[in-house]
Amino acid sequence: MAVQKKKQPRRSNTIKLKFDTSWTYAPAPESRSVAQIAPEYDLFINGTWQKPSSGEYFDTINPADEKVLSRVAAANEKDVDKAVSAARQAYDKVWRRMPAKERAKYIFRIARMIQEKARELAVIESLDGGKPIRESRDFDVPAAANHFFYYAGWADKLEYAFPNRQCSPLGVAGQIIPWNFPLLMAAWKIAPALATGNTVVLKPAETTPLTALKLAAILQEADLPPGVVNILTGAGATGAAIVNHPDINKIAFTGSTEVGKLIQRAIAGTPKKATLELGGKAANIIFEDAPIDQAVEGVINGIFFNQGHVCCAGSRLYVQESVAAEVIRKLKHRIETLIVGDPLDKNTDIGAINSRQQLDTIHRYLAIGKKEGAEMYESSCALPRKGFFCRPTIFTNVAQSNRIAQEEIFGPVLAILTFRTDDEVIEKANNTPYGLSAGVWTDKGSKIFNMTKRLRAGVVWANTFNKFDPTSPFGGYKESGYGREGGLHGLLPYLSLR
Amino acid sequence: MPATGSSRSSSSKTEPRLSFSLSPHIDQVGVEERASRFTTRSIKKEAKQNGLRLVLNMIDLTTLEGKDSEGKVKQLCYKAMHPHDALPGLPTVAAVCVYPSLVRTARQALGNSGIKVASVATAFPSGQAPRDIKLRDTRYAVNEGADEIDMVISRGKFHAGEYNFVFDEIAAIKEACGEARLKVILETGELGTYDKVRRASDIAMHAGADFIKTSTGKIQPAATMPVTLVMLEAIRDYYFKTGRMVGMKPAGGISKSKLALHYLVMVKEVLGEAWLSNEWFRFGASSLANDVLMQLVKEQTGIYQSSNYFSVD
Amino acid sequence: MATSSKNITTAPSNGTGTTPARLEVLKTYKIYIGGQFPRTESGRYYIPVNAAGRQLANVCLSSRKDFREAVVAARAAFGGWSSRAAFNRGQILYRMAEMLEGRKTQFIEELLLQDSNRRAAEKEVNLAIDRLIYYAGWTDKYQQLFSAVNPVASSHFNFSAPEPMGVVAIIAPQDTSLLGLVSVMAPVIAGGNTCVLLGAEKKPLCAVTFAEVLNSSDLPGGVVNILTGQPDELAPWMADHMDVNAVIYCGQDTALQQLLRERSAGNLKRITIHDVTDWEENEGQSPYFIMDTQEIKTTWHPVENIAGAGGGY
Incomplete structure (x- = not known):
């Protein structure tokens, strides 16, 4: 054995890279x-663009410069009713009767058309939602196309999915999606619903309606039978009308x-x-x-991907004490190299926060974190003067009981806690009402299996x-x-088994 | 169990030694994903021009062939000093890199241009020779006027787990270098895993390397972005621990401007400002210079270029 | 062993009115929590009466506090039970069947008291035994059926597999004393969950006697906790309890179904409702019932691809 040195190797000094x-x-x-963004969008009902019965429209803005991009219709109960009956008609008369392989071909066609229009969709996604073009271009849009492509193939193979069971569609699915991955969430909802023979009424989030409306145009271009997918824009009230509509068989939210x-x-x-x-x-x-x-x-990828607007974001970092100083130092260096700014700039790593409201929420949590005694460290980067931006931020010296360690912030804010033993970290990691995702980093295989099982x-x-993939099921505990x-398991919520 | 390597806290040989098995692990998929992220940076307009000039200035213009002659080396040295006279105001390359027997030729040809003479040594490229021969090889090159020595590590010993041997050899060569700066070639294409690249980097730096270098250029794969990233991160960690800067030289396989700019992005985002000069970062390359020149002319004229208009040396 | 006198203490045991040669020892019907047989903490009891008007026993009218204690016991047992080898869970379910087989007569007698006829009673007990065997066989197979290795496009190994939800509160079918309870409980524990089970209110005898089977079957205390009492009273507590992960309700009471669904939103419990299942038929058993109280967990890990750099296999 090597002779152990009495003096400990020097702890990290304070050298900083520039x-x-x-x-x-x-x-x-x-x-x-x-x-190409139209100045105004109507509701996509029964394969056509229809004026909202209230006559009301609302603005959707670019969160990076606060300028209005377009006006979109606000759907009310009447519009929801129209859309649901269109979906019901399409379900009864067309979609569930269509040979499954033909259904598949429509969905494949949609996937292809998304690929063809990928660049435009990516730009609109970044304009409307604030996410960096690198992500919308390299992740959101291709992943959306891939999701359609994956589920298209299932449409005529469902009898193999659930052994010893016959499956049938549920009917009309009401789907309500968030603003963090607008097009991708639309794909996650619509693709499996269509593959399993259901028809759809989908509501995109009010701050990010544009790519869903572009998708509606793609559905039209793909000749998808009228009413199979209806897209209604609006706020919470529209969502409530969908949830409460008596002729809807399934809610996906x-x-x-x-x-x-x-x-x-x-x-x-x-x-x-x-x-x-839901949250995480x-x-x-x-x-x-x-x-x-x-x-x-x-x-870094876990918390700053998409400005931290990710339900599965790794927002609580647990570092073993022996490497905590090193990890924190590296994180502090790393966030200095994250480029915050214009979402349309190809070099931007962190774009705009989706809305003023969300930015306010994040700022509120930053204040709470400081008040709770955690140490806040943010990147020294300059922020654009217009638009909703937030520096990548990490909190150290966080306690398990701090609100920033317990509540979902949904922004580029990381809470760092330390631990000593495996049992301790498992207990702390599971000590939350949520259970969407978790991450483990260790070189030891047996530890990985222990941890991944117990989380x-x-x-x-x-x-x-x-990491995400159309073949990989996604969803939470608790x-x-x-x-x-996603995946085979993602079919089940749209089927009844007999 | 033999003590291996030196302490992480100092490069001095007199320090007690700790095991280099403590080098951090590298996850292949993760490091390759990170490396590919750098390639998504868009380098346009003045960023591209400035970057290309920087790249040109970081090149170790290299010829390492059995058929190398004085004439060839003289031509190369002229190219080093006058990359492309049609485009005035260009920086020179950083160094000319040759075999020991041609160091004197290069030294004379480069005169007081400020361009360094680098020489490979230590039974390059295989390193399969006894230590005394390697030391003589090194001293010879230094005596002939080499400013920099590019040595190879004993990969066989490294794979056999004889880290002490590898460490001591580097330290001995370093001593033989005197004033010359020592670049230690790991020959990453023969190491097999990123874990080993990292470990070899740590050994080389602790043994006194002024630079760590990926490859001889004789083995495929030569430099890759992920390998270079692993080494840059080793340099950063060593700097954090000791405060001593170590340079980086990817060599082999970097022949296009675009790729060289990706490397530059990587240096900028891993090590930052201090390493963005030819004192701390080099490209070991022979054909890269011309591609950089073509791109620079294109940037200036707006017209796509042909290699027929750029001297091949 | 006297079996014809499962009667309440107020009635003479042989029903003849004369003083028997030996006074029969009556059974006290207690509840089952954490492997123990306490009385309800509330001290309350009720006396179910069969169709013939005969009082069956003083049965515990379990309270919300009994439920609370049972949940604590179930939670404490969850870690151990869920991490048992699937094979071992199968052995224990099989052992339960063995114990039930051995006490067949006792259950038949109890069923007879609770309005069954001999043929139906025998059938019910046989079915209950067979059902335990059925699920004993599933404990190490349903995972294979419902797992997936997902062929993701990136260099990762990705698989999805079922895992138990945790603590499950069950309101057993009210129309059978034994079979319904066994049918809903077995898939829950076969899948590694622990549970708190409320037996049939009007036919509670077998629930308690079944607890004795459990207690002699190597089943760890707390895995199954059995209460007797009123569904209406306990359902809201089940739905509200923040440490219950899932609720299974067997019954047609739509108001109660709505209440369970609504109030379970507090912590987003998973709700399963069996309102038409005929437990005597084949539809009364299925691996899909196991899946009712399983979550799907998806795990990712990078896959090294060193050979992808140019090698192969």
């Missing part, structure tokens, strides 16, 4: 000209746990089925034997984080909701 370099990147904005609970209560006395994909406060756990640099990158969450990433989206 990332404000003399060589800088020039602006590299993606061209807006590929994006992605959004806050609070609204998810309201939905469960609202449909309690009805035969409606539900899938709820994922633990991302780094053990001392982890591949540290990849873990740091995983943490009470629907998706567990080991030595990686925030108050993160129920039902799965």
Whole structure:
């Protein structure tokens, strides 16, 4: 054995790297000209664009410059009723009677058309929602197309999915999606519903309606039979009208746990089925034997992907004490290299916060964190003067009981806690009402299996984080909701088995 | 169990040694994903021009062939000093890299241009020679006027787990270098995993390397972005621990401007400002210079270029 | 063993009115929590009466506090039970069947007291035994049926597998004393959950006697907790309890169904309602019932692809 040195190796010094370099990147904005946005959008009902019965429209703005992009119709109960009856008609007369392989071909066609229009969809997604073009271009839009492509193939193979059971569609699905991945969430909802023979009434979020409306145009272009998918824009009231409509058989909702609970209560006395994909406060756990640099990158990707507007974001970081100083130092360095700014710039890592309201929420939590005694560290980057922006922020010295460690912030804010033993971290990681996702970083295989088994969450990433795939089921335990989206398991919520 | 390697806290040979098995693990998929992220940076307009000039200035213009002659080396040195006279105001390359027997030729040809003479040594490229021969090889090159020595590590010993041997050899060569700066070639294409690249980097730095370098150029794969990333991160960790800067030189396989700019992005975002000069970062390349020149002319004229208009040396 | 006198204490045991040669020892019907047989903490009891007007026993009228204690016991047992080897869970379910087989006569007698006829009673007990065997066989198979290895496009290994939800509150079918209870309980515990089970209010005898079967079957205390009492009274507590993960209700009371669904929103319990299942038929058993109280967990891990750099296999 080597002779042990008495003196401990010097602990981390305070050397800092300087990332404000003399060589800088020039602006590299993606061209807006590929994006054709109409000044006004109506409701997509029964295959046609229809005026809202209230005559009311609302603005959708670009959160990066607060300018109005378009006006979209506000659907009320009457419009929802029209859409539901169109969906019912289409279900009874066309969609469920169509040979499954033909249904599949429509869905394949939609996938292809999304690929063809990928660039335009990416630009609109970034304009309307604030996410960096790199993400909308490299993740959201291709993932949306892939999701349609994956489920298209299931349409005529359902009899193989559930052994010893015959399955049939439920009917009309009411689908309500959030603003963080507008097009992708539309794909996650519509693709499995159509593949299983259901028809759809979908409501995009009020701050990000444009790509769903573009999708409506694609559905038209794809000659999807009228009424099979109806897209209604509007706010909470429109969503409530969908949830409460008596002729809807299935509710699929992605959004806050609070609204998810309201939905469960609202449909309690009805035969409606539900899938709820709700909030999270994922633990991302780094053990001392982890591949540290990849873990740091995983943490960065886990919390700053899409400005932290991700329900499965790794917002609680648990670091083993022996490597905590090193990990925190690396994280502090790493956030200095994140480029915050114009979502359309190809070099932007962190775009605009989706809305003023969400920015206010994040700021409120930053204040709470400081008040609770946690140490706040944010990137030194400058923020654009217009628009809703937030620096990547990490809190150290966080206690398990702090609100910033317990509540979903839904922004680029990481809470860092430390631990010593496996049992301790498992207990702390599971110590939350949520259970959507979790992450583990260690080089030890047997520990990975122990941890991934004991973490009470629907998706567990080991030595990686925030990975998604159409074949991979996604969904939560506990108050993160129920039902799965993606993969074979994502078919079940849209079927009844006999 | 033999003690291996030196302490992480100092490069001094007199320090007691700790095991290099403590080098951090590298997850292959993660590091490759991170490396590919750098390639999504869009480098346009003045960023591209400035970047390309920086790249040109970081090149170790290299010829390492059995058929190398004085004439060839003289031509190369002229190219090093006058990359493309049609485009005035260009920086020179950083160094000319040759075999020891041609160091004197290069030294004379480069005169007081400020361009360094780098020489490979230590039974390059395989390193399969006794230590005394490696030391003589090194001293010879230094005596001939080399400013920089590019040595190879003993990969066979490294794979056999004889980290002590590898460490001591580097330390001995470092001593033989005197004033010359020592670049330690890991030959990553023969190491097999990123874990080993990281461990070899740690050994080299602790043994006194001034630079760590990926490859000889004789083995495929040569430099790749993920391998370079692993080494840059090793350099950063070593800097955090010791305060000593170590340079980085990817070599082999970088022949296009666009790829070189991706590397530059990586240096900028991993190590930052301090490493963005040819004192701390080099490209070991032979054909990269011309591609950079073509791109620079294109940027200036707006017209796509042909290699027929750029001297091949 | 006397079996014809399952009567309440106020009635003479042999029903003849004469003093028997030996006074029969009557059974006290207690509830089953954490492997113990306490009386209800409330001290309350009720006396179910059969169709013939005969009083069956003083049965515990369990309170919300009994339920609370039972949930604590179930939660405490969950970690151990869910991490038992699936094979071991199968062995224990099989053991339960063995114990039930051995006490067949006792259950038949109890069923006779609770309005069954001999043929039906025998059938019910046989079915209950067979059902335990059925699920004993499923404990290490349903995972294979309902898991998936998902062929993701990136370099990751990805699989989805069922995991137990946790603590399940069950309101057993009210029209059978034994079979319904066994049919809903078995898939829940076969899948690694623990449960609190409320027996049939009007036919509670077998629920309690079944607890004795459980207690002699190597089933760890707390995995199954059995209460007797009123569904109407306990349902709201089941729906509200923040440490219950799922509720199974067997019955046609739509108001109660709505109440369970509504109030379960407090912590988003998973609700399963069996309102038409005929437990005597094949539809009364299925691996899909196991899945009613399973979550699907998806796990990702990178897959190294060193050979992808140019090698192969």
